[in-house]
Amino acid sequence: MGVSPQQTLVGVCQRYPLKNRPHVNPTIEPGCSTLLPRAVCPESSCSSVPVGRSPPTYFSFAPHLSPTRFMDHPTVLALDFDGVVCDGLAEYFQTAWRAYQHLWSALGQSPPAGLEAAFGRLRPVVETGWEMPLVVRSLLLGVSETDLLANWSQMAPALIVQEGLTPNALTAAVDGLRDEWIQQDVERWLGLHRLYPGVGDRLQQWLDSGLPITIISTKEARFIRQILQGQGVAFPGDRIIGKEIQQPKAQTLQQLQHAALSSDSSTSPESLESPEFPEPVIWFVEDRLKTLQNIAQQPDLANVRLFLADWGYNTEGDRHAAQQHPSINLITLPQFAQPFPHWIAAP
Numbered sequence: 001m002g003v004s005p006q007q008t009l010v011g012v013c014q015r016y017p018l019k020n021r022p023h024v025n026p027t028i029e030p031g032c033s034t035l036l037p038r039a040v041c042p043e044s045s046c047s048s049v050p051v052g053r054s055p056p057t058y059f060s061f062a063p064h065l066s067p068t069r070f071m072d073h074p075t076v077l078a079l080d081f082d083g084v085v086c087d088g089l090a091e092y093f094q095t096a097w098r099a100y101q102h103l104w105s106a107l108g109q110s111p112p113a114g115l116e117a118a119f120g121r122l123r124p125v126v127e128t129g130w131e132m133p134l135v136v137r138s139l140l141l142g143v144s145e146t147d148l149l150a151n152w153s154q155m156a157p158a159l160i161v162q163e164g165l166t167p168n169a170l171t172a173a174v175d176g177l178r179d180e181w182i183q184q185d186v187e188r189w190l191g192l193h194r195l196y197p198g199v200g201d202r203l204q205q206w207l208d209s210g211l212p213i214t215i216i217s218t219k220e221a222r223f224i225r226q227i228l229q230g231q232g233v234a235f236p237g238d239r240i241i242g243k244e245i246q247q248p249k250a251q252t253l254q255q256l257q258h259a260a261l262s263s264d265s266s267t268s269p270e271s272l273e274s275p276e277f278p279e280p281v282i283w284f285v286e287d288r289l290k291t292l293q294n295i296a297q298q299p300d301l302a303n304v305r306l307f308l309a310d311w312g313y314n315t316e317g318d319r320h321a322a323q324q325h326p327s328i329n330l331i332t333l334p335q336f337a338q339p340f341p342h343w344i345a346a347p
């Protein structure tokens with residue numbers, strides 16, 4: 001197919017679907033015939049644009065354009081836990097309050113009215129656990145929620161210095177107090193976690209249907225298993241990849257991808273070169289925009305369909321950014337409960 005270098009193009013190479021990388025020009029990959037002008041792309045959300053250092057020589061992939069990637073369902077479903085499956089906000093606040101009491105010598109005090117609700121609204125700004133008591137401190141110092149939401153990434157380091165603390169000291173307080181609490185009363189600690197409405201039933205339906213489903217989380221796998229068990233969901237332990245693995249989620253998705261390919265009985269050395277090769281497609285649901293943006297930048301994960309859970313710990317700005325992103329889909333909780341084709345329809 002003849003293409004003009006001035007056109008905005010999207011496409012993937014059908015002949016070499018596993019390469020998953022931008023290719024310089026369709027004529028360099030023999031057999032590639034799927035580069036299309038954007039106007040031809042049947043996916044209304046497609047907004048792929050030239051990427052790389054030398055546009056328009058390099059082009060982005062549009063995973064939905066490959067016949068195998070037109071699929072309206074995943075062959076492997078991967079889910080984040082906190083903020084997608086489980087709402088642990090009550091636990092976050094209790095841990096944050098305990099750490100605050102410890103760090104600012106406020107033992108014996110009760111949290112003022114409204115503090116927990118405000119903390120919940122600000123939870124999306126927290127990227128790592130040590131920030132939680134700092135959010136509490138900021139609120140008690142009278143910083144407005146609007147300010148915190150808009151400027152937290154600049155405010156947090158300044159506040160650490162102002163308070164004579166370090167991230168390590170904050171981490172030690174948060175992790176140490178949480179560990180102590182778990183050791184003393186794990187049942188109460190687990191009881192502060194709840195599944196989002198309908199999610200437990202949905203998980204069980206997927207498990208019953210035989211869909212390969214994996215939970216990828218920064219929480220320890222043993223706690224995830226216990227929380228799910230407590231909600232009546234018998235989730236296989238070997239499909240929970242938790243904090244103990246100590247690796248980025250992108251790396252875990254790469255491993256899932258490789259595992260899916262190697263376990264696919266239709267895969268043979270010959271079929272890998274076939275245009276019809278049915279490459280497994282992972283769908284990944286996460287509530288943190290930055291995690292999805294990072295994955296979206298990795299060419300070897302181009303066939304992972306990405307979803308931002310709008311019911312999780314993200315801001316209006318995050319959700320708006322997801323809607324504008326060419327390869328991230330915003331999904332609502334009602335959509336999540338629906339059959340997979342509804343996930344990629346407009347809410």
Ligand SMILES: [Mg+2]
Binds near residue numbers: 286312
């Ligand atoms: Mg999360």
